[in-house]
Amino acid sequence: MINSTRPALGIANSGVPSVNGEAEISLAPPILLQYWHVLIRWKWLIVGIVIVALTIGLVATLLATPQYTATSRIEISRSQKNVTNVESLESADAGRDQEFFQTQYSLLQARSLAERVARQLRLANNDQFFEAHGVDPNNAGLFASKSSKQLRGPELRAREKKAIDLLTKHISISPIRNSALVDISYTSASPGLSAQISNSWTEQFIVQSMDRRFASTADARKFLEGRLADLRARVETSEREAVNYASQKDIVALATTRNADGNTEVARTMVSSDLEALNGALAEATASRIAAQSRVNSRNGGANSDALGNAAISQLRQRRAEVASEQAKLLVQFEPDYPSVRALTEQLRALDASIAREESRVLNSRSTEYSEAVQRERDLLQRVQTLKSRLDRQQRDSIKYNIFQREADTNRQLYDGLLQRYKEIGVAGIGANNIAIVDQAKLPESPSSPSLPINMALALLAGMAVAAISTFAIEQIDEGIRNPDQVNRILHVPLLGSVPDADQTDTFVLLADPKSMIAEAYFSVRSNLAFSTDHGIPNTFMVTSTRPAEGKSTTSLALATVMGRTGKKVLLVDADMRSPSMHQFLNCQNNSGLSNFLAGDNQWQNMVLETDQKGLHLMPAGPMPPSASELLSSDRLLMLIRQLSEHFDHIVVDSPPILGLADAPLLSRAVEGCIFVVEAEGVAVRGLKSSLGRLHAVHAHVFGVVLTKLKNRQAGYGYGYGYGYGYGERDPRIDDN
DSSP states (O other): OOSOOSOOEEEOTTSOEEETTOOOOOOOOOHHHHHHHHHHHTHHHHHHHHHHHHHHHHHHHHHSOOBEEEEEEEEEOOOOOOSSOOOOSSOTTTTHHHHHHHHHHHHHTOHHHHHHHHHHHTGGGOHHHHHHTTOOHHHHTOOSSSOGGGOOHHHHHHHHHHHHHHHHHHEEEEEOTTSSEEEEEEEESOHHHHHHHHHHHHHHHHHHHHHHHHHHHHHHHHHHHHHHHHHHHHHHHHHHHHHHHHHHTTOOEEEEEEOTTOOEEEEEEHHHHHHHHHHHHHHHHHHHHHHHHHHHHOHHHHHHHHHHHOHHHHHHHHHHHHHHHHHHHHHHHSOTTSHHHHHHHHHHHHHHHHHHHHHHHHHHHHHHHHHHHHHHHHHHHHHHHHHHHHHHHHHHHHHHHHHHHHHHHHHHHHHHHHHHHHHHHHTGGGSOOSEEEEEOOOOOSSOOBOOHHHHHHHHHHHHHHHHHHHHHHHHHHOOBOOSTHHIIIIIOSOEEEEEEOOTTSOHHHHHTOTTSHHHHHHHHHHHHHTTSSTTSSOSEEEEEESSTTSSHHHHHHHHHHHHHHTTOOEEEEEOOTTSOOHHHHTTOOOSSOHHHHHHTOOOGGGGOEEOSSTTEEEEOOOSOOSOHHHHHTSTHHHHHHHHHHTTOSEEEEEOOOSTTOSHHHHHGGGSSEEEEEEETTOSBHHHHHHHHHHHHHTTOOEEEEEEEEEOTTTSSSOSSSSSSTTSOSOOTTSOOO
């Protein structure tokens, strides 16, 4: 079958068949396993980088000058100066805490505070201060001579500037979270100097805060004195105008209140109080008149309701009920004409007459009550109308009165507030400070840095980071196929098998031993190759690779040898006419061969040589032609393969490499398909894809990939688990045939 294009079975990297040469099952190792393989592969590089980093960290720690840190702690209470004591438009609580404390932290790190500390401790003239920070004043050009008394103005200013820079560089302000406490730490090579500067820093911060407060009160006092004199006159004038206007308009305030703003409000005046009382009396009179009118209009219902509330009528009705009860008892025993019964009947008639007279008297009294209620309501209504007119005039007059009153209240509030603030400012200098020292800095007993455990930990982390970056960079540069699981995932071609690296051992010696790892590996390739077509192992196939020395010729010879051992008649054709090698491997002559047949010699039977291997025959490459690609492009190659197929079960063609040559694509026309050999960590992936692309361009059928020269560390689980199992410890170079 020449250049067969029928669907064939491919082999995934798990060894499970797939359809159309595409791997249906991908059993790539987990990502952690891949990282573990990378770690094992570059373990010595990683260990070396980590050791170098630890060594650098150890040397740097031992050579570093010990540094001592002294820490003092202060408490900052929130305070806010307000000269006028008048609230602004914004809420005083809006972000004031965070803003205040951030301001205090910035003031603690201010350069002005460092200048105060430098002047207070005279650090510009202190040689030990500069030496404690590793600064040589002579080399830095800060000293004119060894004697600080000879310092001149520019030199002294240069030293002061340097001292201030060192202070701001080595001071550390650390607020304690969710508290008003702040740690002030200073670090230098001198423990005594660190404690002295830390304590001086807190003291100067307190003094600086008090100085700012005293400076602000002096200007505020002058401002308040002028404002108080002006407000005093305005208060007197506004209060006098309010009183005079109230007298003119007959506004008599019985009760006054102050609202939330502190302004005076007239709650009650004499007119409003009288109107309120008369209005209440009018409401009662109206209610009485309506009640009397309803009793007059409802004769029956009103009489019954009044009768129910009348004590005399209630007693008469109770007496009648008792008499009626006695009469009913007697009627049970006697006739109505019986004397006792008639007596009780007369009593009932008399009681009914009395009840009727009382109800008539109650009805007549309702008319009189109604007339009196109407008259009383009319009188009260007239008086209320009169007071309402007076109250309306008074309310119109109160508009201007309230203006006078508000002006007086405003002036009085401003005056009282400024007067109180003026008194507070007068004693502000002796008030409690909002900054308190909680802990003073103590003399450090041990250096704070360098810390050997911390530095070694940082060096270890840095070494691991550099090792990870280096390993990643190398992995990116090394683009070759390293693991068998990468074949299907990267090249999208089935993996037929993996061949371990024989190290320095002769590969052909190992191939002679059927129980060796190499022989077992190629036998596994042969078994997987049986699933590549619907008729088992292909009758004709070629073996090629991207470049020379990838194991292509070894793979061709190994597969031909393995198939010959199974009783098949196999022909190995050396088609690498540019660099023939098969005759050397099999100790045969290369007098005539493939090149002779392609050049016109039809006696191919004379070109086929027998070998020492069972069932294996060889057709050498023959003499090297001037142009191998021209010979391969003729139809004689197709004719040769067709004729050879009639005499041999399998024909294995050892093809030249693909890149740079046109031989392999031309050979693929004459065979069913090809086996692509890839050296582990050999050709870059882009080169492999380019080679496969050339094969696919000529419609060559690629049965799969054989990964050669695979190290044990690349195989993941190693070799020996699958190859040579059960044969014990033996020398693989011994031939058991």
